Amino acid sequence: MIKAIEAIKAIPNPQKYRYAVIMASCTLFFSPFLFLPGLVDNPDLCGKVCIRRFYLFFPGMSPADVSGKMQVAAIGVYILSLILITTFFFGRMWCGYICPVGGLPELVSRTFSDKWKIEYRALPQVPIRYGYFSVYLALMPMLGISACTLCNFITIPRIFDAFSGNPKGLAFALSAVGLVNLALLFLLGFFATKGRAYCQFLCPVGALDGLVNRLGAKLRFTRRIRVERNRCTGCNICARNCMTGSIKMVDRIAVVDQLSCMSCHECVDVCDWGAIDWRAAPLDEDPKRKKKGVDFHPQPQWQAVYVSPPLSKNK
Amino acid sequence: MPLKHFLFVIVLFISFIQTVNAAQRHPDPDGCFSCHALEGLDYIDKNGVLRSASIDKQHYYSALHGSVPCKDCHRRIREYPHKVENGEVDCANSCHVEEPSEGEPYTHKAVVKEYKDSVHGNGWYKGLTGGNRFREAKEAPVASCRFCHGNELYIREAELPKFKEAFDHLDSECGSCHQGEIWLGQFGGHILRRFIGSRWNKNDHNKMCNGCHADHERMAKVEQKNEKTGKKEKTGPRFILASDSYATTLHGRLLETNVMQGASCIDCHAPKGFRHGVLRDEKSDASTHTDNLAETCAQSDCHAYATHPLNHRFVKTDLHDIDMIPVNNSIVPRDQSRLESGWVKALIALSPIIVILGGGSLLWWLFGGKKKSVTFSILGGDAFQEKMIGRKPKSKVKKKVHQKKKPTATLTRKEAEDE
Numbered sequence: 001m002i003k004a005i006e007a008i009k010a011i012p013n014p015q016k017y018r019y020a021v022i023m024a025s026c027t028l029f030f031s032p033f034l035f036l037p038g039l040v041d042n043p044d045l046c047g048k049v050c051i052r053r054f055y056l057f058f059p060g061m062s063p064a065d066v067s068g069k070m071q072v073a074a075i076g077v078y079i080l081s082l083i084l085i086t087t088f089f090f091g092r093m094w095c096g097y098i099c100p101v102g103g104l105p106e107l108v109s110r111t112f113s114d115k116w117k118i119e120y121r122a123l124p125q126v127p128i129r130y131g132y133f134s135v136y137l138a139l140m141p142m143l144g145i146s147a148c149t150l151c152n153f154i155t156i157p158r159i160f161d162a163f164s165g166n167p168k169g170l171a172f173a174l175s176a177v178g179l180v181n182l183a184l185l186f187l188l189g190f191f192a193t194k195g196r197a198y199c200q201f202l203c204p205v206g207a208l209d210g211l212v213n214r215l216g217a218k219l220r221f222t223r224r225i226r227v228e229r230n231r232c233t234g235c236n237i238c239a240r241n242c243m244t245g246s247i248k249m250v251d252r253i254a255v256v257d258q259l260s261c262m263s264c265h266e267c268v269d270v271c272d273w274g275a276i277d278w279r280a281a282p283l284d285e286d287p288k289r290k291k292k293g294v295d296f297h298p299q300p301q302w303q304a305v306y307v308s309p310p311l312s313k314n315k
Numbered sequence: 316m317p318l319k320h321f322l323f324v325i326v327l328f329i330s331f332i333q334t335v336n337a338a339q340r341h342p343d344p345d346g347c348f349s350c351h352a353l354e355g356l357d358y359i360d361k362n363g364v365l366r367s368a369s370i371d372k373q374h375y376y377s378a379l380h381g382s383v384p385c386k387d388c389h390r391r392i393r394e395y396p397h398k399v400e401n402g403e404v405d406c407a408n409s410c411h412v413e414e415p416s417e418g419e420p421y422t423h424k425a426v427v428k429e430y431k432d433s434v435h436g437n438g439w440y441k442g443l444t445g446g447n448r449f450r451e452a453k454e455a456p457v458a459s460c461r462f463c464h465g466n467e468l469y470i471r472e473a474e475l476p477k478f479k480e481a482f483d484h485l486d487s488e489c490g491s492c493h494q495g496e497i498w499l500g501q502f503g504g505h506i507l508r509r510f511i512g513s514r515w516n517k518n519d520h521n522k523m524c525n526g527c528h529a530d531h532e533r534m535a536k537v538e539q540k541n542e543k544t545g546k547k548e549k550t551g552p553r554f555i556l557a558s559d560s561y562a563t564t565l566h567g568r569l570l571e572t573n574v575m576q577g578a579s580c581i582d583c584h585a586p587k588g589f590r591h592g593v594l595r596d597e598k599s600d601a602s603t604h605t606d607n608l609a610e611t612c613a614q615s616d617c618h619a620y621a622t623h624p625l626n627h628r629f630v631k632t633d634l635h636d637i638d639m640i641p642v643n644n645s646i647v648p649r650d651q652s653r654l655e656s657g658w659v660k661a662l663i664a665l666s667p668i669i670v671i672l673g674g675g676s677l678l679w680w681l682f683g684g685k686k687k688s689v690t691f692s693i694l695g696g697d698a699f700q701e702k703m704i705g706r707k708p709k710s711k712v713k714k715k716v717h718q719k720k721k722p723t724a725t726l727t728r729k730e731a732e733d734e
């Protein structure tokens with residue numbers, strides 16, 4: 001109990017708000033309240049609000065077929081466009097702050113010890129994600145594999161259904177496909193470090209969103225998580241905390257992968273040096289690495305030796 | 316018999332006192348209502364079941380055939396009182412609507428033929444009317460005409476204003492070519508109603524099919540002829556749970572939320588003809604036969620591309636996927652084949668990992684983890700340190716560096732604090 005309170009206290013304040021928003025969106029999107037899907041008379045995130053399947057590609061598709069597909073999931077089309085537009089200007093706000101499907105596993109995962117989890121963040125996530133994404137877009141439809149087979153957007157709402165006494169939820173959870181989806185939710189969610197492995201590898205919305213995020217990052221006025229390189233001490237605390245494994249230490253400077261970063265701000269909150277921030281354009285366009293001994297943001301000596309992790313802000 | 320005669324007299328007598336409230340749509344030329352309009356006209360049938368022969372006039376006149384005199388359909392009744400069996404209707408007979416250009420009475424023969432050739436056609440009762448409604452509703456394995464074609468309103472209430480408006484123009488628009496009482500009065504209405512739109516939407520279709528197919532117990536009794544052995548055999552879970560598996564597909568989910576682009580049962584199973592010719596998948600002219608599937612899917616607006624050669628696997632997508640419905644379904648006989656699916660195998664492979672990680676987490680949470688330091692996962696933690704952070708994982712460094720470097724570390728820490 002005390003341990004739990006301590007753990008909660010250790011969470012940086014802005015992150016507490018983020019967690020609260022995710023929890024709130026769980027109540028907005030899922031049973032028993034279903035506030036948002038309820039607005040359009042939908043019992044879950046499937047069918048006309050599905051944001052995952054209207055862009056599937058089939059050989060021989062005509063423009064009429066495409067627009068037909070979009071009509072079927074008209075509301076999903078609006079939602080996805082909204083997500084992508086905000087992403088373009090502000091970074092992946094939906095994924096980091098709102099999406100209950102990615103957020104719930106993250107929150108659950110964070111309550112477990114990091115030791116007993118699978119660390120997926122070292123895997124080459126970009127090739128895996130976009131490899132699977134292309135298979136998902138073209139090969140799976142062609143082979144007749146349903147887009148719904150590995151979908152967390154059905155699994156998680158169904159769990160909430162089951163707990164709120166809706167027989168449909170239980171029925172899904174007890175089916176062979178449902179059980180495997182549940183198992184994957186455990187392995188790619190609850191028991192993944194930081195719980196975002198589904199987002200990293202399998203989510204088509206995340207894959208699209210990542211592309212837009214990357215595209216927008218090229219413009220100077222868009223807000224993104226960017227590193228001011230001559231401030232980065234190479235302490236790597238951001239990389240260790242990044243839930244999506246977007247930060248890689250290259251030459252002892254944090255580099256953010258804009259295809260995967262969700263602008264969750266955790267790195268900003270843990271960086272003691274204010275080197276990483278959510279900002280418009282990088283301040284140092286052509287940064288030169290400041291060497292030891294040069295009197296500009298003096299780098300502590302221990303960085304060169306680097307044995308133990310640096311002092312933590314939350315000590 | 317004497318009892319019946321006696322009844323008849325009483326009935327006649329009372330009928331004079333009866334007042335008729337419903338708007339009478341035909342004058343009851345055969346006088347059937349003299350008896351049948353009476354309340355409590357009950358009798359006990361051969362099986363000892365109490366049956367009611369009363370007809371609610373209001374109900375009848377507002378029904379689909381409310382304007383048709385009784386004997387137009389109940390043709391075998393020639394005298395009073397009549398035998399129960401003579402009351403039965405043969406839907407394949409010709410009927411009251413006349414095709415004006417030839418003057419021939421309309422008949423459902425073509426529909427009945429299509430239906431008779433279908434899976435539902437080897438009906439339990441000749442003429443497809445169904446004799447005993449009770450038995451039919453409860454036990455009949457295949458449906459008669461009446462099962463689906465109830466005496467509902469010919470024109471939906473919501474469509475009535477539209478129909479009335481069109482009907483007012485009937486004279487000017489259709490009447491310029493098709494003149495005469497029969498064309499306009501009888502046939503015109505029939506055509507017009509179809510013109511206004513189909514009376515049933517896809518959800519109504521599904522509801523109709525689910526009337527039987529969602530009833531697991533009833534479906535479990537169905538026997539199908541095995542084409543190879545020629546013997547009748549019980550069906551499997553795929554058949555019995557067909558309605559449930561359909562409900563898990565996008566087709567079912569769309570219709571459930573009133574998005575009419577989803578495909579209904581008969582959109583796939585009887586898309587052609589009079590929509591009565593549901594055939595088994597194995598039959599070569601079934602719309603769901605593997606060779607015809609592409610065409611069936613392509614007929615809709617949704618999957619026009621289904622006939623593209625690269626999509627030939629797409630049209631084989633299982634729309635009655637048994638893996639989507641609960642494994643533990645007590646109504647359906649346990650079938651080992653359900654355990655052979657790839658999903659079940661995947662589950663068997665995945666669950667031990669979950670158990671180990673879950674158990675470890677729980678134990679760690681209860682007993683371990685007092686040490687306050689950065690922990691890395693047992694699975695992949697080292698790779699993360701090497702690749703993402705760019706340092707040697709502790710487990711690999713320990714032996715060599717441990718003694719040498721440690722003093723440096725404490726020293727640097729102090730230095731850092733000084734600064």
Ligand code: SF4
Nearest residue numbers: 046050148151153154
């Ligand atoms: S299961 Fe997933 S892909 Fe399928 S309809 Fe639902 S949200 Fe869309």
Ligand code: SF4
Nearest residue numbers: 095099102199203206
């Ligand atoms: S990647 Fe997908 S599941 Fe993850 S947060 Fe984004 S939309 Fe949600």
Ligand code: SF4
Nearest residue numbers: 242261262264265267
């Ligand atoms: S780089 Fe920072 S903001 Fe982006 S996902 Fe990682 S921790 Fe969150």
